[in-house]
Amino acid sequence: MSSLKIILFCKSPIIRAGVVSLLNKLSISLEIKTISSIDKLGKMITIHNPRFIIYSSSYLTSDNIFVLNKNKNPGIKYIEIADRKNVHSVNIQSDIIITLDNSEEDIINTLERIIPENNGQEKKNAQTGIISDREKTILRNVALGKTNKEISEKLFISPHTVITHRKNITAKLGIKTIAGLTIYATLNKIISPDEVMRL
Amino acid sequence: MPNYGPMQITKNMKMADVIHLNYLLLNILSRFNITLGFGDKTVEEVCGEHKVNVEFFLEITNSYHDENYFPKKQLQGFPVHLIVNYLKKTHDYYLDKKIPEIAELILRLTTQFPPSTLPGIDLLNRFFIDYKEELTRHIQREDDSIMPYILEVEQAFNSKKLSGMLFEKIKAEFIEKFALEHDNVEDKLYDLKNIIIKYLPPIEDQDLCNQIFIELSRLERDLNNHARIEDKVLIPMVMHMERKLLEQGAYRK
Ligand SMILES: [Fe+2]
Ligand SMILES: [Fe+2]
Numbered sequence: 001m002s003s004l005k006i007i008l009f010c011k012s013p014i015i016r017a018g019v020v021s022l023l024n025k026l027s028i029s030l031e032i033k034t035i036s037s038i039d040k041l042g043k044m045i046t047i048h049n050p051r052f053i054i055y056s057s058s059y060l061t062s063d064n065i066f067v068l069n070k071n072k073n074p075g076i077k078y079i080e081i082a083d084r085k086n087v088h089s090v091n092i093q094s095d096i097i098i099t100l101d102n103s104e105e106d107i108i109n110t111l112e113r114i115i116p117e118n119n120g121q122e123k124k125n126a127q128t129g130i131i132s133d134r135e136k137t138i139l140r141n142v143a144l145g146k147t148n149k150e151i152s153e154k155l156f157i158s159p160h161t162v163i164t165h166r167k168n169i170t171a172k173l174g175i176k177t178i179a180g181l182t183i184y185a186t187l188n189k190i191i192s193p194d195e196v197m198r199l
Numbered sequence: 200m201p202n203y204g205p206m207q208i209t210k211n212m213k214m215a216d217v218i219h220l221n222y223l224l225l226n227i228l229s230r231f232n233i234t235l236g237f238g239d240k241t242v243e244e245v246c247g248e249h250k251v252n253v254e255f256f257l258e259i260t261n262s263y264h265d266e267n268y269f270p271k272k273q274l275q276g277f278p279v280h281l282i283v284n285y286l287k288k289t290h291d292y293y294l295d296k297k298i299p300e301i302a303e304l305i306l307r308l309t310t311q312f313p314p315s316t317l318p319g320i321d322l323l324n325r326f327f328i329d330y331k332e333e334l335t336r337h338i339q340r341e342d343d344s345i346m347p348y349i350l351e352v353e354q355a356f357n358s359k360k361l362s363g364m365l366f367e368k369i370k371a372e373f374i375e376k377f378a379l380e381h382d383n384v385e386d387k388l389y390d391l392k393n394i395i396i397k398y399l400p401p402i403e404d405q406d407l408c409n410q411i412f413i414e415l416s417r418l419e420r421d422l423n424n425h426a427r428i429e430d431k432v433l434i435p436m437v438m439h440m441e442r443k444l445l446e447q448g449a450y451r452k
Contacts, residue, residue, distance in 0.1 A: 129397075174397065179326050180390025186319035187398055193319035 003029035004115065007044055010056040011036055015081065015100075019054060022107055025156060026115060029133050038064050045073070052115070054079040057094075077114065108156045129172045136190050138165040142178060143185040145199050205265045210243040210253050217242060221264050223417065230288035231256060255281050263424055274432045279353040279440075282433055283346050289425050290338045297418050298331050304411045308395075311402045323394070330387045337384050341429075345377050349437050356440040359447060369441045378434050383426070388419045 006023070010016045016034050023030055033048050035041065038059070045053075053068075057080050060068065068078075080094035096114050098107055112134075131139065141151045148166070152159040175181050185191045208217050214237040218224055228235075231251045246253040255277050258270045274282065305327050312320045348368065355361045361369075392415050395408050402408065 174393040175390045176386045177390050179329060179387060180394065183319075183322055183326055183390075183394055184398055186322055187317070187394075193322060196319070196322060 003031045004052070005048055005050040006030060006032045006052045006054060007041070007048055007050045008032055008034045008054045009036075009038060009041055010034070010054075010081065011059045012056065015056055019081065022104065023111070025108055026111060026134060038067050041067055045076075050076060052077050052079060054081065056081040058083055079111075079114070105156045105158070109158060109161065112157065112161060129174075131169055131172055135165055135169050135172075138162065139169055139181060139185050140190050142166065142169075143182040143191045144195065145178075207268070208242070208257060208260050208264060210246075210257060211241055213239055214242050214245045215239070217260070224260055224264060226292065226421065227260055227263055230285055230292060252277070252281060255285075259285060262428075263421075266420075266424075269427065269431070271431050274428065275436050279433070279436055280350060282428065282436075283349055286425065286428065286433070287342060287346060289421070290342060293418070293422070294335060294338060297414070297421075298334065301411065301414050301418065302327055302331065304407065304414065308402075308407055308411060311404060311407070312400075317400065326387070326391065330391075333387070334384050337382070345374075348373060349433065352437055352440050352444070355444055359444075361444050369445065374434060374437050374441065378430070381426075381430065381434075385419050385422050385426075388415050388422075391415055392419075 008016060008019055010019065013036075016036075020032060020034070023032060031048075033044060033050075035044055041053075044050075053076055055068065055078070077096070078094040080097045082097050082099050096110060098110060102110070137155065138151060141154065146154070148159050148162045151157075152162045155162075169181070170176055173181070173184055175184055182191070182196055186193055186196060206220065208220070231246075231249065233245060233249045233251065237245045240248075242257070243253050245251075246256050254273075258273050258277075261268050262270060262274075302324075305323055309320050309323050314320065351365055352369075352374075355365055392412055395412055395415075399408070
């Protein structure tokens with residue numbers, strides 16, 4: 001499965017690290033390039049060919065915003081990280097806004113909403129029965145006997161999202177019961193037989 | 200009205216022809232204690248010899264033979280104990296024959312994979328043992344508690360005499376609770392079928408996989424037919440008798 005390419009543009013190393021750690025919780029296979037200066041953006045887009053650009057708006061000024069706008073590309077989605085809602089020093093049309101006071105759960109839910117449906121691979125997998133990395137994580141927890149509530153708390157996603165994932169897994173694999181899913185997970189090394197035996 | 204479904208089984212057909220028509224009906228014979236060796240005797244004659252209600256036999260075989268034929272109304276015309284007997288015989292057939300047979304096949308299948316090549320293959324055995332336990336619990340509840348209750352209701356209905364204990368049980372919605380909790384015992388079989396044809400690595404003895412798949416499919420269908428009789432025929436009959444008993448005021452302090 002090809003991974004989802006993302007450019008993360010942000011001056012603050014704290015925010016950069018925070019965003020990367022949140023993105024990794026999505027368990028979608030990602031390739032993230034981080035840049036700290038907007039000057040490199042144009043070149044990076046050419047090399048990396050991203051599907052998403054995540055940028056922190058607080059460093060955008062009327063002087064450098066043109067770099068971002070110049071590189072506006074219909075194939076790329078823009079995710080803005082703003083200090084607070086509706087505080088825009090400059091005007092750029094982002095597809096989605098995340099603010100620094102959002103909770104972790106909110107951010108993950110927001111990202112999940114935008115990312116999978118833009119990941120072209122996802123649609124193909126539904127037909128071929130291949131489950132995504134995120135679904136593997138869910139499946140692993142199901143096989144470990146975790147409840148929907150426990151899974152949602154552990155992965156910082158809403159219980160509703162867990163249920164949706166589970167429905168998709170069952171539809172893709174043709175396996176309905178937890179016992180059946182556990183066998184599938186073991187045969188595919190998503191969980192080890194020892195872990196199952198310990199249950 | 201033209202009938203485009205499979206040929207219906209009638210009492211004047213030879214029993215041997217019925218089995219040639221659908222060999223799966225062999226499973227049904229033992230549930231009625233009908234033995235082989237029927238020569239050229241008709242269904243009616245064979246049933247008569249074995250003291251089997253031929254009309255009941257026909258409704259059961261036809262509903263088994265043709266999934267679209269479900270004689271809910273006709274079946275509800277038979278005494279409850281006939282249906283209960285048939286269902287209990289079917290329970291024995293699952294637990295004493297089919298489940299051990301399939302368990303044996305699955306055990307043979309798992310030994311085809313050395314544990315080192317496919318860790319976790321043992322879980323397949325455990326899966327089926329768990330399934331067996333689940334099905335056993337399901338059936339035991341029916342045999343030990345539900346069926347005796349149903350027979351009690353039938354007896355009260357026939358004699359128009361309702362004991363205080365039974366009255367309390369009816370009031371406590373004993374059968375309604377069972378109807379609600381009566382769960383589906385086929386899901387795991389379906390999963391297992393998919394695991395065998397989709398997810399297990401190929402083995403040399405593919406016939407073994409085919410055989411397991413076929414056995415699971417038959418059991419699945421049998422269970423389906425069985426549960427349909429419980430849910431759509433038996434439970435409504437019991438509720439009907441209960442209602443009538445209460446209406447008649449059969450129980451008086
Ligand atoms: Fe039953
Ligand atoms: Fe049942």
